[in-house]
Amino acid sequence: MIQLDRVSKRYPIPGGGGRDALRQVSLTLPAGELTFLTGHSGAGKSTLLKLIMMIERPTAGEVLVDGVPLSTVGTSGIPYIRRKIGMVHQNHQLLFDRSVFDNVALPLVIAGFPRADIGKRVRAALDKVGLLSKEKLNPVMLSGGEQQRIGIARAVVNKPPLLLADEPTGNLDPALSAEIMDLFQDFANVGVAVLIATHDLSLIDRYDHRLLSLRDGRLVADREEPAHGA
Numbered sequence: 001m002i003q004l005d006r007v008s009k010r011y012p013i014p015g016g017g018g019r020d021a022l023r024q025v026s027l028t029l030p031a032g033e034l035t036f037l038t039g040h041s042g043a044g045k046s047t048l049l050k051l052i053m054m055i056e057r058p059t060a061g062e063v064l065v066d067g068v069p070l071s072t073v074g075t076s077g078i079p080y081i082r083r084k085i086g087m088v089h090q091n092h093q094l095l096f097d098r099s100v101f102d103n104v105a106l107p108l109v110i111a112g113f114p115r116a117d118i119g120k121r122v123r124a125a126l127d128k129v130g131l132l133s134k135e136k137l138n139p140v141m142l143s144g145g146e147q148q149r150i151g152i153a154r155a156v157v158n159k160p161p162l163l164l165a166d167e168p169t170g171n172l173d174p175a176l177s178a179e180i181m182d183l184f185q186d187f188a189n190v191g192v193a194v195l196i197a198t199h200d201l202s203l204i205d206r207y208d209h210r211l212l213s214l215r216d217g218r219l220v221a222d223r224e225e226p227a228h229g230a
């Protein structure tokens with residue numbers, strides 16, 4: 001679960017003053033729910049993701065990740081928080097000189113998992129995204145949709161309770177976007193809190209998920225997910 005309590009972020013401007021990227025934003029992303037985050041360019045979406053990932057710190061307010069107030073976490077504790085969060089990028093940020101298997105294994109290698117464990121977990125993640133048969137290939141040999149699925153397998157390989165996605169369907173056609181959304185829904189169904197930042201209004205319109213909208217750093221709308229069957 002992620003919680004923001006009256007979070008503001010002001011970036012200093014060279015020469016004096018500051019730019020308010022987020023103003024008094026409060027929200028809760030519960031476990032097992034899929035939420036869209038939208039807003040015009042510069043509205044503060046990336047800043048919100050950066051605060052959750054501890055790439056930036058808030059100027060005021062508190063962010064809680066899985067119950068941990070991030071103001072209590074020092075630099076040495078940042079890797080511990082990041083292990084709770086899977087991140088999916090628009091351009092997947094894959095290593096094209098490594099196999100599909102090695103790309104997905106990377107977070108586990110960095111976290112120091114035992115080798116036998118890594119094999120089991122990587123294959124489980126690749127199976128989940130339907131790419132088990134392609135583990136030995138280089139990502140360059142795969143389609144855009146498949147590359148995005150490698151990025152998702154890598155994000156979930158250590159079973160984080162939170163999954164953040166920044167424009168995950170940006171380069172994909174509607175059919176592939178739907179496949180990716182189905183995967184995110186599968187993770188939400190097993191209790192992961194999923195936050196998808198996107199400009200893609202057609203994607204947002206196609207699903208009835210909760211929608212958070214930012215305008216000039218303020219949360220201006222919060223469309224709750226309707227009850228199932230409603």
Ligand SMILES: Nc1ncnc2c1ncn2[C@@H]1O[C@H](COP(=O)(O)OP(=O)(O)OP(=O)(O)O)[C@@H](O)[C@H]1O
Binds near residue numbers: 012019045
């Ligand atoms: N490191 C920084 N230093 C100064 N200003 C920044 C910095 N990062 C972001 N900003 C400013 O903060 C505001 C919010 O930026 P942010 O990147 O969070 O918006 P965004 O909604 O993600 O936009 P986009 O969709 O274009 O990525 C913008 O006015 C931006 O110029």
